Amino acid sequence: MSSDLPKRHIKLIKALKESKNARSKNLCFFVEGLRSVEEVMKSDFTIEFAIVSDKFMNVNNERSRSLISQLQNFKLYLISGELYNTLSDTVTPQGIMAVVRMKPFDLTDYAEGNFLFVALDRIKDPGNMGTIIRTADAAGVNAIIAGKGCVDVYNPKVIRSTMGSIFHLPVVQTGDLITALKDLKNRGGRIITTYLKSEKYYFDVDMTVPTVLVMGKEDEGVSNEIIGISDEVVKIPMSGPAESLNVSIAHGIILFEAVKQRMKTRPFACK
Template identity: 50%
Template sequence: MPDELSKNQQRLIKNLIQSKKARIKNRCFIVEGTRNVGELLNSDYTIKLVAITKEFLVSNPDFIKLLYKKVPQGSIYQLKTDELDKLTDTVTPQGILAVAEFKKTDLKDVIHGDFLVIALDKVKDPGNTGTIIRIADAAAADAVIVGKGCVDIYNPKVVRAAMGSIFHVPVIESEDLAKTLKDLQAAGAAIVTTYLGATRFYFDVNYKRASVIIMGSEDEGVSKDIVGISDEIVKIPMPGKAESLNVAVSCGVIVFEAVKQRINS
């Protein structure tokens, strides 16, 4: 049987769930649920600890075997169901969570060939951000770049919404998104920016070349300085009465146009 999770460990988990400052200080984040922890186990992320309830231990024997195979000895702990309920903000906890270390990826590590990158400018909604990471994963994009002013990528709601994809696609945080985009331009990429005032449609652009697709904030769109350095400014045609689309939906529409063009080529 695993050791009991200590009060100090419970306090750490609570802080990591609630506070970006705590996540940065400890260089760790929380992964919740069977699917997400399963994806974590099969990734190259470093796992600090895994906490499970007795009910999870009894009802998931195959997963427990995998857990003991993948997680370092002495890093699996048990806690009571009511203790887990107090720690997490998940409505229906699945009886398992893990603490994983941050993983740093350098931009130069993802620039190769006709790379495809999604960049986010002040996208603040964690559900949208997590979904965009899933889109990037599904499209085999080389990276997601998150600019300053976006939601913390290690926010538990982002990690849950990404549904394991955060362990498949590099997510790079940029303190100066405009500079990062200029570096990508210098590496041969076309900067394709979504903008409501655009006159060109997204499907009229060539995505077979190295491309960076920029998605802006839900309220304000892409910053003017980013629009100013873009190679292509595009919009999605909307003949209906809706004024706009959810940023994750818009991202999916454009990214899979890039996928279609690349497959057809």
């Protein structure tokens, strides 16, 4: 463990915190907090280097000691709490972060068998994006596709909202969602898209076959072009006066209908 954090690392962390372009250019992002760093350690993502504050080092419990021991296998820096706070993206930092290398994902590697994908069209809110990723992880989704106009999935607020799920399933960012969806259709996938003006409810469609569930922008929904190539457009029945549901809530409702249907035809172990 070193106490001499290079200035280039300080500059990198500040850039990764603020800029999608910096994350794309450097092909890395940073995670913060005990749980997030633990999840990286369990995954096959690569840690470039890690930082702990003197405050974190003074937390004398088995969990923190175990993590510090594991991080000794990487470049690990001990810095003051004051310096750490200038790098942190949280109001009350725990005092531990890691810079992580991005992984390349190819959708064709996951479009096999009875796949279940989630595709996102212009989801802007980091909290919604993170919750969608976490929910998809819980549902056993094979992969998520984030189209052009979506918030960066490696945005620090998104990473925190996923609660570690970003390391459990592939999240593919694409500049051409239409082409990606057409390719999945050619591979046998059915495109099921949410649409408030639909006449069909989500529980009336078959999701036991290869399926791509498409969710759209919080205030506008899915683009007309995507609706045009969809095999089904569905909605959630609502009896109250609310105009619509939050996109992450709607996503969870429909996605777990797919889980329910699939459990009936091909039971699998659940927690």
